[in-house]
Amino acid sequence: MRIHTHLIQRGKTFAPSTPSWAEISLKALQHNFLELKRLAGDAEVLPVVKANAYGHGLVPVSKALVGAGAKALAVATVREGVTLRNAVVTCPILVLTPTLPAEIPTLLQYCLTPQVSSVEGARELAKVAKQMKVSRVPIHLKLDTGMGRVGVRVERAVREFDAIRRMPGIRVDAVYTHLATADWLDPKYAWKQITLFKQALDGFRKISGGKTFQSHMANSAALLAYYPQSAGTWVRPGLALYGVYPNQNLRSKAKLIPVMQVKTRIIHLKALDKGQSVSYGRTYTAKKPIKVATLSLGYADGVQRVLSNKAHFLVRGKRVPVIGRVCMDMTLIDVSKVPGVKLGDIATFFGRDGKTVLSVNEQATLAGTISYELLCAVGERVPRIYV
Numbered sequence: 035m036r037i038h039t040h041l042i043q044r045g046k047t048f049a050p051s052t053p054s055w056a057e058i059s060l061k062a063l064q065h066n067f068l069e070l071k072r073l074a075g076d077a078e079v080l081p082v083v084k085a086n087a088y089g090h091g092l093v094p095v096s097k098a099l100v101g102a103g104a105k106a107l108a109v110a111t112v113r114e115g116v117t118l119r120n121a122v123v124t125c126p127i128l129v130l131t132p133t134l135p136a137e138i139p140t141l142l143q144y145c146l147t148p149q150v151s152s153v154e155g156a157r158e159l160a161k162v163a164k165q166m167k168v169s170r171v172p173i174h175l176k177l178d179t180g181m182g183r184v185g186v187r188v189e190r191a192v193r194e195f196d197a198i199r200r201m202p203g204i205r206v207d208a209v210y211t212h213l214a215t216a217d218w219l220d221p222k223y224a225w226k227q228i229t230l231f232k233q234a235l236d237g238f239r240k241i242s243g244g245k246t247f248q249s250h251m252a253n254s255a256a257l258l259a260y261y262p263q264s265a266g267t268w269v270r271p272g273l274a275l276y277g278v279y280p281n282q283n284l285r286s287k288a289k290l291i292p293v294m295q296v297k298t299r300i301i302h303l304k305a306l307d308k309g310q311s312v313s314y315g316r317t318y319t320a321k322k323p324i325k326v327a328t329l330s331l332g333y334a335d336g337v338q339r340v341l342s343n344k345a346h347f348l349v350r351g352k353r354v355p356v357i358g359r360v361c362m363d364m365t366l367i368d369v370s371k372v373p374g375v376k377l378g379d380i381a382t383f384f385g386r387d388g389k390t391v392l393s394v395n396e397q398a399t400l401a402g403t404i405s406y407e408l409l410c411a412v413g414e415r416v417p418r419i420y421v
């Protein structure tokens with residue numbers, strides 16, 4: 035992991051040579067991890083680092099989490115798991131989506147822990163394990179208690195669990211489920227899922243002679259809203275680790291610090307007369323003379339095009355509006371009200387500028403989406419700078 039300490043001037047402002055960057059605070063990440071661990075009581079935190087750690091960088095984030103005490107990690111795909119193994123991350127790594135038969139050999143070779151969502155899936159796994167002479171594959175059995183996505187349907191869970199646990203080469207290490215509405219104010223459906231999950235666990239215990247299983251169901255929202263009922267042996271937060279609340283009503287439950295800030299610079303400044311337009315399609319026309327700044331950040335970098343004429347940026351601590359269409363590589367803002375604005379000034383897409391904060395949640399709301407999507411959308415060409 036490269037720590038760009040040479041980019042830090044007197045410990046606070048950055049002067050990277052690239053026009054755009056994502057500043058990622060591993061200290062904030064570790065703080066959030068410990069805060070969630072405190073909240074989780076006896077349950078261990080299984081950090082979710084899928085999708086390039088929600089855009090924050092899979093390997094540096096995973097190493098920082100292991101450094102803070104994480105005992106296992108969860109990814110979405112076999113490929114992500116392989117990337118971690120190649121970076122010498124040695125803890126158990128759970129793959130949260132079903133593995134296609136073609137990827138099972140890689141999964142086993144890299145000692146990744148598969149989720150299993152069906153009897154057929156388990157059978158396929160047992161078959162390949164036998165061919166590869168892997169004696170016992172630990173699995174996390176996924177139950178569908180109402181998410182309707184993957185997992186063994188809860189109505190048939192006990193029977194299918196019984197078939198799977200008897201398969202040679204398979205060892206059920208844990209059982210888990212996923213809640214569909216943990217971030218809702220109305221708790222009815224979440225309670226239903228939590229109850230169904232606990233009933234299934236009881237059923238499993240009965241038919242396996244009192245044996246208890248590791249379990250997990252809590253994503254960030256469930257950990258914040260339904261602790262302790264949602265805590266099993268593990269809790270499985272993603273978003274909250276990155277310092278973002280899944281729902282603003284949950285702010286009081288834990289003190290989280292945003293990990294990522296996305297910043298760019300003014301690469302061009304000009305005055306526009308009344309009646310002149312900016313960008314593709316002429317969706318913005320100046321109603322009076324204005325000062326326009328061009329930013330080196332576009333939709334390829336994560337400023338979604340739906341944010342045209344909608345989003346804000348922070349410049350010199352002031353909130354300024356995006357004008358005209360967001361382009362692939364550039365975005366235009368109206369800086370008429372920013373005294374002293376000059377070429378090279380920093381513009382913050384989300385993060386802090388002096389005392390002013392613009393959150394990823396606010397931008398997501400303006401874009402008609404959720405913070406998750408904006409974080410994942412931060413483009414590959416935006417260098418991540420770890421502090």
Ligand SMILES: *Cc1c(COP(=O)(O)O)cnc(C)c1O
Pocket residue numbers: 082084130212252253254255270271272273274280
């Ligand atoms: C992504 C994911 C999580 C993490 O969810 P957050 O809302 O980010 O906390 C947990 N479990 C599963 C199965 C997931 O796919």
